[in-house]
Amino acid sequence: MSAPEPIPGARLLFSNDAAVAQLNHGSFGLVPIPVQRAQQRLRDEMEANPPRFFGVGLEERVAHVRRHLAAFIGADPDGTALVENATTGVAIVLAGLDLGTGDEVVTTDHGYGAVDLAVDELCRRTGASRRVARLPLTAQDDDAVGAVLDAVTGRTRLVIVDQITSPTARVLPVRRIVEAVRGRAGERVAILVDAAHAPGILPDPVAGVDADFWVGNFHKWAYAPRGTALLTVAARWRDRIRPLAVSWSQPAGFPGNLEWVGARDYTPWLAAPVGLFVLRSLGVDAVRRHNVALAEHGQALVAAALDVDVPARTGLPMAVVPLPPGTAGDPAAVVALRRRISDELTAEVALNSWRGQGYLRLSAQVYNREEDFQRLVEGLPKLLGR
Known part of the structure; x- marks a missing residue:
């Protein structure tokens, strides 16, 4: 599976910090510049x-x-x-x-x-x-x-x-x-x-x-x-x-x-x-297809780096990756790990503990690229290993 082609001009509609891999659109969203x-x-x-x-x-x-x-x-x-x-x-x-x-x-x-x-x-x-x-x-x-x-x-x-x-x-x-x-x-x-x-x-x-x-x-x-x-x-x-x-x-x-x-x-x-x-100008269906494809691609990349299996695809622009056993298994551990990912990898993600298992939730939006997910691929295994 390859990353989808970017929607032309879409990335320029947002003012997010280019130094941060923003993979948590699902929590707070990101307001387009015209809005x-x-x-x-x-x-x-x-x-x-x-x-x-x-x-x-x-x-x-x-x-x-x-x-x-x-x-x-x-x-x-x-x-x-x-x-x-x-x-x-x-x-x-x-x-x-x-x-x-x-x-x-x-x-x-x-x-x-x-x-x-x-x-x-x-x-x-x-x-x-x-x-x-x-x-x-x-x-x-x-x-x-x-x-x-x-x-x-x-x-x-x-x-x-x-x-x-x-x-x-x-x-x-x-x-x-x-x-x-x-x-x-x-x-x-x-x-x-x-x-x-x-x-x-x-x-x-x-x-x-x-x-x-x-x-x-x-x-x-x-x-x-x-x-x-x-x-x-x-x-x-x-x-x-x-x-x-x-x-x-x-x-x-x-x-x-x-x-x-x-x-x-x-x-x-x-x-x-x-x-x-703005959404209609980009094309509602085009945005949905792009975001779903990129979320699934990013999920596959991060799961492979962590050597974990992922749940069946859901057709959403959000996808979860189970973390290794014993990682982020309670609310306090979730908060601590999310802060470390933000500080050490300059990446923003959603983390949840569900039934005592830690899950990384990755969102994809039109301002994201494959390299945002690669930041987790390269840094997350080492971070969890420490």
Whole structure:
């Protein structure tokens, strides 16, 4: 397997440090220069006359952005609200459930750690409990559906499932999971799809899923400024959605009560359509093909250097490489190793400990080249050996 041909001009759209191998786009994204400039113009507009910026037409501008972003992911704009990030969206959903003693929330062991912490905190305060569906790293769709369904009981009130898993970089069959849970429990169980990575990776990730809630970030793979995400809410839940901070828009109800919170910084949202313009200018499908091919190529190179086997390909621009046994097996070791890779190899990567096994998660974006991965090939075996 060879590295894909670069997309002409794409690398010049980003301002990342050329001395650093940036292989962690999946965590924080990288904002293209045209989007940075658009956001700065919006900041300049805001600071030139804050009362006018916040007081004249801002709600309509935000609504226009929401419609634009919702169309990109195949969502109903009237059932969608802009929020800061997926974690905030999850917190909003959890706050509207009114869980009590004996209620259960089902998650999977591929979920995002901050979401697990939020659920555990909610359970501590309400007397509810969390059940974890364990899925093998290379679970087939039938296995994933069966594992989640087996965790659902008569006390289950909410199921949270990732569309693309963060620690393990897998695509889960969320549409089938939703259908299976609906068939088992009807509308007694709400379903939240954590789709933090989906916008920009999966085409129309909301369309046809029919979950009660879906939340996805635009700052990772859709080139938006950080602080841009969408939360979609099924019609039967919209009257029960509560903003985390009540403000003047509360009487308007969903989605305005989530979006309009006084003097927040709205410039990431207003600049987000420029990110989609950049993505479409490069070619959405061309970017996806390039990033997937480069991630798989980089995964193969690093795995060969470490002499480890890799899981089956997933068709994502993120790929995991298992680390040797005993490496990064707990959160403290993960933090320490990630810092060493950054300091000693001048490379940025994502590391996770999953079931006591350390995994390196490599992302590929249009600004990456094969030599970014070669930095790990040449330096990581020696670093781990020390």
